[in-house]
Amino acid sequence: MGETIQHGGGAQEIVLVTGGAGYIGSHTVVELLQQGYFVVIVDNLYNSAEECVNRVRELVGDRSQFLAFHKADICDTLQLDAVFRKYKTSAVVHFAGLKAVGESVAEPLKYYKNNVAGTLNLLECMKKYDCKKLVFSSSATVYGQPKSVPCMEDFPLQAANPYGRTKLFIEEILNDLYESDKTWRIIMLRYFNPVGAHPSGRIGEDPAGIPNNLMPFVEQVAVGRRKELSVFGKDYPTRDGTGIRDYIHVLDLAAGHVAALRKLAVTPDIGCEPYNLGTGRGTSVLEMVAAFEKASGKKIPLRISDRRPGDCAEVFGSTKKAEEELGWKAKLSIEDMCRDQWRWACKNPWGYREHYAAEAHKSAPSAGETEAGLVKQEQESEPDRSKGDAETQAKEATKTALQGRQVVPVRSTDAQKGEGKSGSPSARMADKRGSVPARKLTKSATVGRCDFTSGQDSVVRVQGKPEKGSCIRKGVEENVQAHGKRQGDVVSNMGNPMRGTSTNGHFRDQRRKNGSTTSGAGNVTSALPRSLSIGPGTGTHKDRCPLMSNRSGSAERRPKVQTAAGSSVREFAHEVTNDILFQMTTPHSRVSIPALIYHGVMSGRAQDVMMLSDACNSGWIEAVVGAPRAVPPKVPCRSTIIGSNDLSLGTRNGLHHAFPLHKSKSMEFSGMSSPLNGLHHAFPLPKGKGFERSVSARHPARFICETMHVRSHMVGLFQKAIDKTPAATSHLCA
Numbered sequence: 041m042g043e044t045i046q047h048g049g050g051a052q053e054i055v056l057v058t059g060g061a062g063y064i065g066s067h068t069v070v071e072l073l074q075q076g077y078f079v080v081i082v083d084n085l086y087n088s089a090e091e092c093v094n095r096v097r098e099l100v101g102d103r104s105q106f107l108a109f110h111k112a113d114i115c116d117t118l119q120l121d122a123v124f125r126k127y128k129t130s131a132v133v134h135f136a137g138l139k140a141v142g143e144s145v146a147e148p149l150k151y152y153k154n155n156v157a158g159t160l161n162l163l164e165c166m167k168k169y170d171c172k173k174l175v176f177s178s179s180a181t182v183y184g185q186p187k188s189v190p191c192m193e194d195f196p197l198q199a200a201n202p203y204g205r206t207k208l209f210i211e212e213i214l215n216d217l218y219e220s221d222k223t224w225r226i227i228m229l230r231y232f233n234p235v236g237a238h239p240s241g242r243i244g245e246d247p248a249g250i251p252n253n254l255m256p257f258v259e260q261v262a263v264g265r266r267k268e269l270s271v272f273g274k275d276y277p278t279r280d281g282t283g284i285r286d287y288i289h290v291l292d293l294a295a296g297h298v299a300a301l302r303k304l305a306v307t308p309d310i311g312c313e314p315y316n317l318g319t320g321r322g323t324s325v326l327e328m329v330a331a332f333e334k335a336s337g338k339k340i341p342l343r344i345s346d347r348r349p350g351d352c353a354e355v356f357g358s359t360k361k362a363e364e365e366l367g368w369k370a371k372l373s374i375e376d377m378c379r380d381q382w383r384w385a386c387k388n389p390w391g392y393r394e395h396y397a398a399e400a401h402k403s404a405p406s407a408g409e410t411e412a413g414l415v416k417q418e419q420e421s422e423p424d425r426s427k428g429d430a431e432t433q434a435k436e437a438t439k440t441a442l443q444g445r446q447v448v449p450v451r452s453t454d455a456q457k458g459e460g461k462s463g464s465p466s467a468r469m470a471d472k473r474g475s476v477p478a479r480k481l482t483k484s485a486t487v488g489r490c491d492f493t494s495g496q497d498s499v500v501r502v503q504g505k506p507e508k509g510s511c512i513r514k515g516v517e518e519n520v521q522a523h524g525k526r527q528g529d530v531v532s533n534m535g536n537p538m539r540g541t542s543t544n545g546h547f548r549d550q551r552r553k554n555g556s557t558t559s560g561a562g563n564v565t566s567a568l569p570r571s572l573s574i575g576p577g578t579g580t581h582k583d584r585c586p587l588m589s590n591r592s593g594s595a596e597r598r599p600k601v602q603t604a605a606g607s608s609v610r611e612f613a614h615e616v617t618n619d620i621l622f623q624m625t626t627p628h629s630r631v632s633i634p635a636l637i638y639h640g641v642m643s644g645r646a647q648d649v650m651m652l653s654d655a656c657n658s659g660w661i662e663a664v665v666g667a668p669r670a671v672p673p674k675v676p677c678r679s680t681i682i683g684s685n686d687l688s689l690g691t692r693n694g695l696h697h698a699f700p701l702h703k704s705k706s707m708e709f710s711g712m713s714s715p716l717n718g719l720h721h722a723f724p725l726p727k728g729k730g731f732e733r734s735v736s737a738r739h740p741a742r743f744i745c746e747t748m749h750v751r752s753h754m755v756g757l758f759q760k761a762i763d764k765t766p767a768a769t770s771h772l773c774a
């Protein structure tokens with residue numbers, strides 16, 4: 041049972057790392073590999089990216105042969121069991137879990153299920169396979185509001201929120217487990233505030249949505265993604281009035297895990313022991329900001345806000361126990377943390393999404409010119425916030441970071457406009473993973489480029505003239521301000537129609553992966569033209585494809601017309617919509633989703649383009665109309681709904697309450713009907729008009745909707761928007 045890895049004449053110790061593609065996990069994996077362990081990562085990529093694993097491989101060079109990655113969920117017993125069956129695991133480092141405090145308050149069950157139930161699954165597997173050494177990723181959050189500092193491991197424990205309670209409960213469970221079976225060896229590491237990144241700048245923290253923690257937020261202000269930092273309280277009884285925390289470099293944390301594993305290996309009777317991993321020093325918010333400004337050469341605009349509920353004035357830990365018993369001590373300084381975090385930020389201002397965008401655009405023939413222009417524009421428009429070498433360095437670093445991709449972060453001035461109201465729709469729009477503010481182009485923009493599995497490339501290029509002072513983001517924001525929550529203006533991200541094979545709840549992971557995997561695309565993209573121009577004056581698209589304006593009738597009744605490319609109209613429509621949808625549903629979709637939103641919202645024709653799906657993940661619904669739940673129910677809606685995945689009108693986004701689908705005859709819908717998304721209330725999709733029976737074994741309705749209906753429809757909508765509002769094309773952003 042299990043595979044023993046041989047290396048250098050001896051068996052290598054196999055360590056399973058849950059959540060190894062995450063922030064602390066990935067740094068720990070690098071350290072473990074460098075220290076000679078064989079590492080098996082188990083990660084469901086819910087809040088991480090496979091690209092991170094790729095970069096870990098790259099960082100460890102030859103040692104990457106001792107790394108295995110399994111996309112698996114610790115909540116899935118079968119998946120977990122399969123991994124344990126495959127590898128003779130001697131110890132587990134358990135990071136996997138959800139960690140957003142606010143989200144845990146809103147969705148406690150999700151946290152208890154993922155963190156607590158997931159851990160129970162893991163422990164049962166470990167027990168079954170007789171793997172009884174565990175390093176658990178706990179948190180200083182278990183000290184709650186400590187009565188004094190530094191926090192000692194034997195302080196009374198308490199938790200202020202469900203996230204904290206999951207950590208606390210797991211610690212209790214582990215204690216009980218050990219009491220029941222003294223052959224377990226367990227170390228619980230209570231981290232203080234992890235900061236920094238790998239010195240290479242290749243891996244670092246990539247928080248989804250609005251960062252909860254101080255330094256990721258500071259970092260995003262520095263790269264122009266956010267306007268300013270809100271300092272939560274300046275009236276604490278501390279040296280400068282701001283909160284004090286124990287910031288620790290993520291590399292030191294990683295080293296702490298290796299020290300813990302070594303301790304477990306040599307201490308059979310260690311029991312179940314907690315250790316603080318901190319520096320033992322407290323640093324205030326303002327001190328951290330100052331250190332980051334120094335490291336980055338960037339001025340961080342501040343706004344003093346109220347205290348954040350639940351925050352303490354001062355928390356830092358005693359490191360004595362870890363020093364004495366683990367032989368571990370944090371070595372890196374606040375300066376090191378800020379320097380490394382800034383390097384990561386410069387190289388990856390949009391986190392791992394950069395990789396996918398760059399992948400998609402790297403070989404585009406026109407990209408170089410556009411990109412150069414945009415980078416130049418970026419630099420010219422950057423306000424002179426600071427002076428001297430640091431600024432030059434920062435600009436250079438940003439420039440380097442921008443090379444190889446066509447889509448660049450919105451200028452800080454634009455970002456500021458959008459961020460004036462932190463909770464505003466536009467701010468949320470920019471905050472959500474995968475939805476990135478777009479920017480104006482100069483002459484033409486390549487809307488997107490696809491490297492399909494077939495190996496073919498296709499480019500959709502939209503041409504237009506520049507219009508000063510415009511950008512999609514601004515346009516959307518203004519429109520929302522001017523018109524409020526107009527039903528017809530709902531335009532949202534598509535889910536992932538190209539996948540065709542995945543199941544509920546995996547949209548984000550899939551989207552993030554889709555820069556390289558386009559499952560389901562191959563069958564209809566084999567005849568893709570190498571380049572396709574859509575735009576006013578080109579005429580080619582409409583000429584070739586007359587069904588674009590024909591929205592009635594089923595796909596079968598549409599005339600078969602040969603396109604210039606020699607394929608049937610239907611095929612051609614599929615090709616084109618594949619192209620468009622692909623761009624809309626992959627990480628570099630920021631190019632075309634804003635374009636469509638722009639067309640819809642700015643041209644006043646949004647009623648014709650209502651794309652609903654995956655809204656809670658994408659944030660576009662919120663971005664345009666505000667929180668879905670705020671949408672008044674049963675608003676008459678003439679729009680076409682184009683959805684393509686199971687969450688299209690999901691219970692999570694509440695949209696199935698908002699739109700009386702079954703009563704609106706003019707609506708067309710595509711997507712799976714499932715209890716999860718509430719669509720089964722609305723209409724039985726497989727029997728609905730215009731839906732064909734499946735040719736896809738796995739997702740019948742979806743397949744049909746996407747290939748026969750939505751895609752051709754999309755082409756029509758896209759073309760119509762362009763035809764009717766030629767001026768709008770000038771704003772298509774790249």
Ligand SMILES: O=c1ccn([C@@H]2O[C@H](COP(=O)(O)OP(=O)(O)O[C@H]3O[C@H](CO)[C@H](O)[C@H](O)[C@H]3O)[C@@H](O)[C@H]2O)c(=O)[nH]1
Nearest residue numbers: 179180181232252253254257270271272283284285325351
């Ligand atoms: O935008 C921000 C974010 C944070 N802060 C301040 O910065 C300090 C650090 O805040 P973080 O949110 O980065 O970290 P916390 O110490 O509040 O909490 C973190 O560390 C804890 C352990 O100490 C727990 O693990 C918790 O889950 C984790 O988020 C606090 O004074 C906070 O008020 C701001 O002023 N503005």
